[in-house]
Amino acid sequence: MQLSQPTVGPIVGYTSEAESRIWLRGDLKLDNGQPRRCFGAVRYRKPGAKQWSDPIFNKLEPHFDMTGVFALKGLARNTPYEYQAGWFFAESELTDVARMDGALFQWPDPRVFNSGSQAANHARSYIVGSCRYVLRLFGGAIFDSRGDKCFRSILSQIDDAKQPQPVDALLMIGDQIYADDKSFLDPASAIDDFLDRYRTAFSQDSIRELMSRVPTYMILDDHEIENNWPSNASPSDRINLYPHAIHAYQIYQCSHSPLFESNAEGRIEGTPTHFWYTFQDGCVDWFVMDVRTERITTPTANRRMIKDEQMKALLDWLSDGSGRNKFIVTSVPFIPDMKSDRNDKWDGFVPDRDRILQHIEKNSIRRVAFVSGDVHCSFTCQLQLSPTLKISQIVSSSFYWPYPHMEENQFDFSGFQTAGPGNYQIKRTSPVYSDDNFARMEASPGTVNITYFGRKGDKLGKTITLAL
Structure with missing residues (x-):
């Protein structure tokens, strides 16, 4: 039986030193008005090994847009693996399909990824970016491919043998789609609209190839729902728009993350709350925050960026004594303050920000860096909390934005807003790059080097070294 190539994907998701998640989409075909049963299959091995693993099968359901996640288990640390992934129609139950012999199939060409490492002394290399606009032309009949050039440049770096080390993960930190569309002529409103945006965004050639080879981690920002969500949300938006947007987000971004547990059959299970x-990767502990869906934006002193559960989890994680670098993804910048329009970033939620800063200062927590996107420009800066303690901020945005970008004069690098006792001093540690770009972060214990590259792969300025 010939397995078909995924219609979207495959995407390598959460990857540890013992497990990796593979996501893919099959296809929907109706037979007498009913969807045909569709199944995905994945198998894997070390390159050069004669024997493939037994296939992992999963049913691809219409209510998940014909997608599924496959957990590859029993991996060895920091080791390349090749895998084959595809889908097929069969009028069978999953229990029957799961007994099928992988030798019965003609598999698609193999792809290769690297397993992870949890050794605290292992340096890691990351590609970081956000905000990738897909320009729709002629009513959506044609999609501009310029937004794919950043990913083509990243692939060129990965394939360049002169690079000091391979890329260990890709972090896409918000606005993976623009469901609201800049023109507001045809914003997504129903589930099919959101799903269509994702299929288009994740199917362009270079991003598709990149995500099939490099473990990819994602978190949403506002444009996965609507601009500045939830500040402008109407009661109807919360009831009708939000559930559609979040269902699509869970299918395409959340499902292959560490948020879900995997069972013995290699399938994910559970419902996220x-x-x-x-997740942990070499010398880095990562905390990927959700700073969009938990906001309380009422114009009172009760404004909150995140709920108590997330705040407690973050503070406990900061204090766990792991000794690794602590990298916190927050889709909107933690620092600096904006000179205007402060309601959407952390400077619009000062009590929550103060609580985090005071916890870091009180407990002398070192090696903390915030990694953000959102603002359509890139830079690094540091905040001095005490004579011997500081935190860092790394901003990388945008992968592609065909309109004017933000400039240095829109940020306040001279002061810092706080309601607490701290007398914090902020320092910009790089230029502000107001062009499409991505960041390459090379992390080692206590240090991170950041290099920004333009959409076509040209290096922007010098590499920035931050002592954490």
Whole structure:
């Protein structure tokens, strides 16, 4: 039986030193008005090994847009693996399909990824970015491919043998789609609209190839729902728009994250109660925050960026004594303050920000860096909490934005807003790059080097070294 290539994907998701998640989409075909049963299959091995693993099968359901996640288990640390992934129609139950012999199939060409490492002394390399607009032309009949050039440049770096080390993960930190569309002529409103945006965004050639080879971690920002969500949300938006947007988000971004547990059959299970998550990779502990769906934006002193559960989890994680670098993804910048329009970033939620800063200062927590996107420009800066303690901020945005970008003069690098006792000093540690770009972060214990590259792969300025 010939397995078909995924219609979207495959995407390599959460990857540890013992497990990796593979996501893919099959296809929907109706027979007498009913969807045909569709199944995905994945198998894997170390390159050069004669024997493939037994296939992992999963049913691809219409209510998940014909997608599924496959957990590859029993991996060895920091090791390349090749895998084959595809789908097929069969009028069978999953229990029967799961007994099928992988030798019965003609598999698609193999792809290769690297397993992770949890050794605290292992340096890691990351690609970081956000905000990738897909320009729709002629009513959506044609999609502009310029937004794919950043990913083509990243692939060129990965394939360049002169690079000091391979890329260990790709972090896409918000606005993976623009469901509201800049023109507001045809914003997504129903589930099919959101799903269509994702299929288009994740199917362009270079991003598709990149995500099939490099473990990819995602978190949403506002444009997965609507601009500045939830500040402008009407009661109807919360009832009708939000559930459609979040269902599509869970299918395409959340499902292959560490948020879900995997069972013995290699399938994920459970229903998420939140969207923030953590993972560990070499010398770095990551906390990927959700700073969109938990906001309380009422114009009172009760404004909150995140709920108590996420706040407690973050503070406990900061204080766990792991000794690794602590990288916190927050889709909107933690620092600096904006000179205007402060309601959407952390400077619009000062009590929550103060609580985090005071916890870091009180407990002398070192090696903390915030990693953000959103603002359509890129830079690094640091905040001095005491003579011997500081935190860092790394901003990388946008992958592609065909309109004017933000400039240095829109940020306040001279002061810092706080309601607490701290007398914090902020320092910009790089230029502000107001062009489409991505960041390459090379992390080692206590240090991170950041290099920004333009959409076509040209290096922007010098590499920035931050002592954490």
